[in-house]
Structure formats: structure tokens, C-alpha cells
Amino acid sequence: KNEVEQSPQNLTAQEGEFITINCSYSVGISALHWLQQHPGGGIVSLFMLSSGKKKHGRLIATINIQEKHSSLHITASHPRDSAVYICAVSPEIQGAQKLVFGQGTRLTINP
Amino acid sequence: EAQVTQNPRYLITVTGKKLTVTCSQNMNHEYMSWYRQDPGLGLRQIYYSMNVEVTDKGDVPEGYKVSRKEKRNFPLILESPSPNQTSLYFCASSLSMYNQPQHFGDGTRLSIL
Numbered sequence: 001k002n003e004v005e006q007s008p009q010n011l012t013a014q015e016g017e018f019i020t021i022n023c024s025y026s027v028g029i030s031a032l033h034w035l036q037q038h039p040g041g042g043i044v045s046l047f048m049l050s051s052g053k054k055k056h057g058r059l060i061a062t063i064n065i066q067e068k069h070s071s072l073h074i075t076a077s078h079p080r081d082s083a084v085y086i087c088a089v090s091p092e093i094q095g096a097q098k099l100v101f102g103q104g105t106r107l108t109i110n111p
Numbered sequence: 112e113a114q115v116t117q118n119p120r121y122l123i124t125v126t127g128k129k130l131t132v133t134c135s136q137n138m139n140h141e142y143m144s145w146y147r148q149d150p151g152l153g154l155r156q157i158y159y160s161m162n163v164e165v166t167d168k169g170d171v172p173e174g175y176k177v178s179r180k181e182k183r184n185f186p187l188i189l190e191s192p193s194p195n196q197t198s199l200y201f202c203a204s205s206l207s208m209y210n211q212p213q214h215f216g217d218g219t220r221l222s223i224l
Contacts, residue, residue, distance in 0.1 A: 030210055031210040033213070035215075042215065042217050042218065043201060043203075043215040043218075044215070045212040045213055045215070048210065088154070098156060098159070098169065099154075099156060100170075101154040102153065103151075103153045104153060
């Protein structure tokens with residue numbers, strides 16, 4: 001079993017829909033990252049969380065440390081949001097310098 | 112512009128021919144790391160460096176070497192590349208090792224024939 005599990009693996013939605021991507025992890029962590037990878041391949045860091053909730057524009061990330069779960073929400077989704085979204089954690093036991101990645105969620109927003 | 116620059120972006124080469132993928136950052140970041148991305152396996156860490164002259168293995172270090180002689184540069188060396196090292200490689204940097212957002216390069220697609 002992977003240390004970081006994302007769901008769903010693939011998600012297709014219509015423009016304007018509210019999107020939720022989930023990330024569950026099995027180890028104690030010092031931080032959780034949400035990354036975005038566009039079709040061209042480049043990776044951008046969206047959020048880094050250790051508790052609570054963060055918001056940037058139409059994107060919201062939440063984390064529940066007790067339940068070992070994080071969600072990434074996209075409000076008023078747009079075709080330009082189409083990308084692979086990757087969850088990554090820094091396991092406490094290995095120190096902050098390591099990242100363990102989920103498999104990614106491929107999001108397609110149709111106009 | 113703050114960035115992480117990888118070169119080359121694409122390379123096709125043959126088994127056994129030594130190659131180096133360069134990575135340079137202009138943000139004075141202490142922490143740098145190399146990852147490979149493979150279909151079905153996702154991103155995996157190869158090596159990381161917490162500062163100049165300080166490097167350590169990630170999850171998949173076999174067949175790779177790194178060095179950190181200067182703060183800005185963190186090259187990835189494949190001494191004797193093999194086909195199983197065909198992959199998409201990313202270099203990343205962050206301000207420190209302590210839970211900082213990572214800045215990624217654009218990726219290097221390597222094909223080893």
C-alpha cells in the first residue's frame with residue numbers, strides 16, 4: 001500500500017463545477033504539499049500545509065492531521081484548470097527533507 | 112526572474128555513455144533535490160542536498176551520482192546509463208529543508224537506448 005493515496009485517479013467535469021480531490025496518507029507528517037503538473041510537464045507548487053486551510057484564488061486546500069487526510073478544492077472550474085494534481089508529504093520520521101508523492105489525479109475540465 | 116533551470120530538456124543517448132543533467136537555481140536556496148517521474152510510479156526522489164557539500168540518497172539513488180560544490184548548482188550524473196533510467200527528471204529547490212514550498216525546473220526527458 002502506498003504511503004500517499006489520491007482519489008479519484010481521473011476526474012472529468014464541466015466548466016463551472018466545484019471540484020474536490022482527496023489525499024490520504026498513512027504516516028505522521030510535518031507538511032503536505034499540493035502540486036500542479038500541466039500537460040507540458042512543468043510542476044508548480046500550489047500549497048504547503050501543516051494544519052488548517054489555505055486559499056489562493058479559486059483554489060482551497062484543507063488538511064485534517066488527526067484523520068491523515070487533505071482535500072484540494074477548485075471553485076468555478078475552468079478548462080485551464082485541466083492538469084494533473086499531485087499530493088506529496090514530508091514524513092516526520094524521515095525529516096522534512098524528503099517528499100513522498102501520490103500517484104496524481106488527472107483533472108479534465110470541458111467547456 | 113526566479114527560476115530553476117535544467118539542461119538539456121530532451122536527450123536521446125545510448126547505454127553506457129556518461130551524461131550529466133545540469134540544474135541551476137538563482138534564488139539562493141539551500142535545499143535542492145532530484146526526482147524521476149515514471150508512468151504508474153509517480154514522482155520518486157533520487158538524491159537531495161541540504162547545503163553545499165551535503166548530499167544524501169533518496170528512494171531510488173542506484174545508478175546516479177550528484178555533487179553540490181556551489182550553492183546554485185546540483186548536477187545529476189549518470190556514469191553508465193541503462194534503459195531503465197529512461198524517464199522524466201525534475202530538479203527542485205527550496206529555501207531550506209524545513210517545510211518550504213519547492214520550485215521545480217521544467218523537466219528533462221531522457222531516453223536511453
